[in-house]
Amino acid sequence: xxxxxxxxxxxxxxxxxxxxxxxxxxxxxxxxxxxxxxxxxxxxxxxxxxxxxxxxxxxxxxxxxxxxxxxxxxxxxxxxxxxxxxxxxxxxxxxxxxxxxxxxxxxxxxxxxxxxxxxxxxxxxxxxxxxxxxxxxxxxxxxxxxxxxxxxxxxxxxxxxxxxxxxxxxxxxxxxxxxxxxxxxxxxxxxxxxxxxxxxxxxxxxxxxxxxxxxxxxxxxxxxxxxxxxxxxxxxxxxxxxxxxxxxxxxxxxxxxxxxxxxxxxxxxxxxxxxxxxxxxxxxxxxxxxxxxxxxxxxxxxxxxxxxxxxxxxxxxxxxxxxxxxxxxxxxxxxxxxxxxxxxxxxxxxxxxxxxxxxxxxxxxxxxxxxxxxxxxxxxxxxxxxxxxxxxxxxxxxxxxxxxxxxxxxxxxxxxxxxxxxxxxxxxxxxxxxxxxxxxxxxxxxxxxxxxxxxxxxxxxxxxxxxxxxxxxxxxxxxxxxxxxxxxxxxxxxxxxxxxxxxxxxxxx
Ligand SMILES: CCCCCCCC/C=C\CCCCCCCC(N)=O
Numbered sequence: 201x202x203x204x205x206x207x208x209x210x211x212x213x214x215x216x217x218x219x220x221x222x223x224x225x226x227x228x229x230x231x232x233x234x235x236x237x238x239x240x241x242x243x244x245x246x247x248x249x250x251x252x253x254x255x256x257x258x259x260x261x262x263x264x265x266x267x268x269x270x271x272x273x274x275x276x277x278x279x280x281x282x283x284x285x286x287x288x289x290x291x292x293x294x295x296x297x298x299x300x301x302x303x304x305x306x307x308x309x310x311x312x313x314x315x316x317x318x319x320x321x322x323x324x325x326x327x328x329x330x331x332x333x334x335x336x337x338x339x340x341x342x343x344x345x346x347x348x349x350x351x352x353x354x355x356x357x358x359x360x361x362x363x364x365x366x367x368x369x370x371x372x373x374x375x376x377x378x379x380x381x382x383x384x385x386x387x388x389x390x391x392x393x394x395x396x397x398x399x400x401x402x403x404x405x406x407x408x409x410x411x412x413x414x415x416x417x418x419x420x421x422x423x424x425x426x427x428x429x430x431x432x433x434x435x436x437x438x439x440x441x442x443x444x445x446x447x448x449x450x451x452x453x454x455x456x457x458x459x460x461x462x463x464x465x466x467x468x469x470x471x472x473x474x475x476x477x478x479x480x481x482x483x484x485x486x487x488x489x490x491x492x493x494x495x496x497x498x499x500x501x502x503x504x505x506x507x508x509x510x511x512x513x514x515x516x517x518x519x520x521x522x523x524x525x526x527x528x529x530x531x532x533x534x535x536x537x538x539x540x541x542x543x544x545x546x547x548x549x550x551x552x553x554x555x556x557x558x559x560x561x562x563x564x565x566x567x568x569x570x571x572x573x574x575x576x577x578x579x580x581x582x583x584x585x586x587x588x589x590x591x592x593x594x595x596x597x598x599x600x601x602x603x604x605x606x607x608x609x610x611x612x613x614x615x616x617x618x619x620x621x622x623x624x625x626x627x628x629x630x631x632x633x634x635x636x637x638x639x640x641x642x643x644x645x646x647x648x649x650x651x652x653x654x655x656x657x658x659x660x661x662x663x664x665x666x667x668x669x670x671x672x673x674x675x676x677x678x679x680x681x682x683x684x685x686x687x688x689x690x691x692x693x694x695x696x697x698x699x700x701x702x703x704x705x706x707x708x709x
Contacts, residue, residue, distance in 0.1 A: 204692040205245050205360050208381045212237045216439035217290045217385045217446075221331070224289035225281050227271060231264035231289030235333060238291045241382040242335065248363065251376035252383075253296055253354040254304050255336035263333045264289060286445055288331030293383040295371045296337040296354075297344045298433075299418040300324050303334075307420045308342040308351025310567040311547040321418025323387055323433050323450040330449045335383065338373025343421055343544050344389065346571040347397050347626050347633050349373055356623065359401055360691040361658050365620040368398030374436045375402035379659075380691060385442050387450070389419055391431040392524060393616070393636025396663060399436055399648040401620035403659030404688050405678060406436040407443050408636075410669050411643035413454045414447075425538025426530045430640040440682040443647065444675050457669055464676035471509040472604065473498050473612040478518040482631040484617040493651045493660040494612055500684050509612070512604075516597035520634035523594045526586030527641045529579075542576040554580060570627060598642055605644070605667035610677050612662055615648055619658040639665060647674035651685045659689075 208214065212234055215223070223229045239257050246252050267289040274281055281288055294300045297307040299317035306312035320328060328334065342351040349357040349372025357372045359365040360380040367376035371388030375398025378386055388395040390408045399406030414433040416423065423431040435446035448455045475494060476486045498509045516523075531537045542551040545568060552568070554576040560566035561573055605611060616635050626632070639646045644665050651660040664674040664681075 205248060205380055207692055208241070208690055210237045210241065213241055213381045217287060217292075217437065217442045220290050220384065221287050224267070225271065225278050231267040231333070232261060234289060235260050235264040235291050235335070238335060238383060241380070242377070245360070245380045245382050246377070249358045249360055249367070249376045249380055250355055251338050251357050251367065251373040251380070252293065252336050253339050253373065256302065256334060257336070259302075260291060260333050260335050267331065267333070285331035286449065287327065290332050290384065291335045292327060292332045293335050293374060293377055293386040294324055294337050295340050295374050295386070295388050297340050297370070297389060297419050298324055298337075298387055300334055300337055303337045305420055306353050307344050308340055308353050309545070309547060310352045312420070313353050319418070322415040322452070324418070326449050326452055327387065327446070332385070338371075338377055338386065340371060340373060341369035342569045342572040343541070344370035344394060345541065345575060346370060346569070347393065348571070348624065349376075349398070350569055352567050352569060359620050361403065361653070362620065362656070365622055365658070366401065366626065368401035368620065370394040371436065372398045375399055375404065378402065378404050378436055378438055379688070381438070384439070385435065385437045385446060387433065388436045389416070389431060389433045390636070391423065391427060391640055393633045395432070395434050395436055396615055396636045396646060396648040397633060400615040400661040401659060403650045403653070403661070404436060404438050405440050405443055405650065406648040407434045407447060407671070407675065408432045408639065408646045409434050409447060409451065409671055410458070410645045411640075413458065413671075414450045415452065421539070421544050425532045425536065426527055427538055429643065430527065432640065438688040440679040440687060443678065444672070447671065447675070458671050460672050462672060464672055466676060466680055467505050467507060468608065469507065469673060469677075470609045471501055471507055471612065472609060473509050473511050474514055474517070475511070476614065476617075477520055477635065478513060478515050480518045480521065480631070480634070482521055483634060484629050484632055486614050486617045487619055489619070489654045490614050490617070490660060494614065494662055497612060497651065497662060497681065497685075504684070514597070514600065516593045516600070517638065519590060519593045520638035521631045522590045523597070524634055524637040524641055525582065526590050527594065529582055530586065541572070541579050545572055545576060552576065574627070574630070594641065601642060601644065602667060605665070605670070607667055607670055608673070609667060610673050611665040613665055615661050615663045619654055619656070619660070636663065639663070643668060645671040645674055647678045649678040649681050650687055651681070653689055
């Protein structure tokens with residue numbers, strides 16, 4: 201069957217990063233064994249999914265051997281290692297848009313093909329300092345600004361649940377490699393959904409932190425204008441228990457602001473469910489299977505936690521795309537407009553002429569992808585003066601949601617109106633990303649939570665949104681839902697685990 205990945209046979213690939221680190225510290229397994237198991241799986245699936253675009257396997261194995269030596273020689277005991285190096289010996293992957301020393305950093309732009317990073321981006325450096333070992337870098341969309349990971353440097357990345365479908369973007373290589381069981385944790389970034397969309401399409405967990413918490417430096421392209429307030433770097437992973445420790449590390453000193461160690465009493469939280477954006481004509485209606493999955497979550501929370509989940513309609517959400525577009529193109533505090541997409545496509549030296557690129561594209565001569573050319577064309581007609589009406593909608597939405605969520609609220613909202621589309625299909629539904637993009641503008645933390653598979657075998661999922669700096673609430677809710685909905689499912693494995701049957705939507709009553 202050409203649409204299926206080979207099944208996972210190595211049990212180490214079914215262990216969370218936190219548990220792997222524990223096993224390595226306790227010498228139940230060596231870091232070399234774990235790193236080798238992941239290299240083997242990458243070599244098995246990557247020729248099919250094209251997710252990892254440059255590896256550093258030899259260096260990773262050497263680093264793993266050093267870790268094993270360090271553990272042999274450590275006299276301070278397991279606790280000392282856990283405290284100092286919580287991810288000691290655990291492999292991870294990084295979106296190619298981030299600097300990882302010695303690895304390419306083109307962000308899918310052909311003119312940057314030969315750019316090699318000499319340093320690590322700060323969140324990557326923090327993970328390395330916590331003992332994690334990078335295996336390589338993964339594919340993304342051109343200039344990280346599209347929901348399909350396809351570019352002229354590395355080609356197209358495929359979805360492990362159906363190779364004819366997209367892996368999402370812009371951190372689609374991460375989504376696909378983690379979803380395939382060929383990486384356990386990874387680093388992504390998100391200015392419109394680039395962590396959450398690939399996590400959703402590949403059935404894994406991800407977290408877009410509160411804006412400003414994780415350092416965004418060391419990724420290309422740099423955000424400009426007001427965009428630094430919307431761009432977020434965050435964790436992507438297969439097991440919910442890895443989200444919080446990853447965030448704690450990646451946030452560095454800012455982690456303190458999130459009180460991540462505070463206990464979350466789920467029964468005392470206030471839950472809200474918004475089933476759709478209120479009907480923007482630009483976006484697709486929400487897939488009935490996603491509506492049903494969200495309803496099942498509501499029922500489960502009410503039955504199991506004894507909470508009341510309030511269903512809401514928030515009319516301003518209908519303008520999500522217009523709000524995102526207006527804010528992304530607004531000038532920064534210094535009055536400077538953001539760098540245009542056409543300038544970014546030109547590699548910073550000269551801007552490209554979108555219509556000329558379009559003409560070349562039809563002749564097969566453009567070094568750019570169609571979505572990038574399309575974005576540059578749309579930009580030509582975009583005003584940097586957003587309408588007062590849209591700004592008012594944004595202000596009232598911000599106020600309403602912040603008041604609603606406070607310090608104890610969690611909102612359930614679809615991640616995207618459709619299940620993973622076929623390759624190139626987002627060209628016909630380019631505004632659907634607004635389901636995720638709106639929360640970048642609002643600066644709220646959002647955890648992407650998988651919810652089993654659809655009748656077609658594609659991942660279902662949901663966004664869990666919390667108030668500013670309340671990341672621990674959406675993270676705790678995802679951890680709780682993983683138990684009931686079984687979290688990540690192995691692609692190609694249609695068998696259900698014993699307690700998962702009732703949560704497969706195809707089986708739902
Ligand atoms: C050729 C079709 C192009 C039409 C463009 C229509 C306008 C759509 C505007 C923006 C789409 C951006 C998608 C962003 C996806 C996530 C990006 C991210 N880095 O978080």
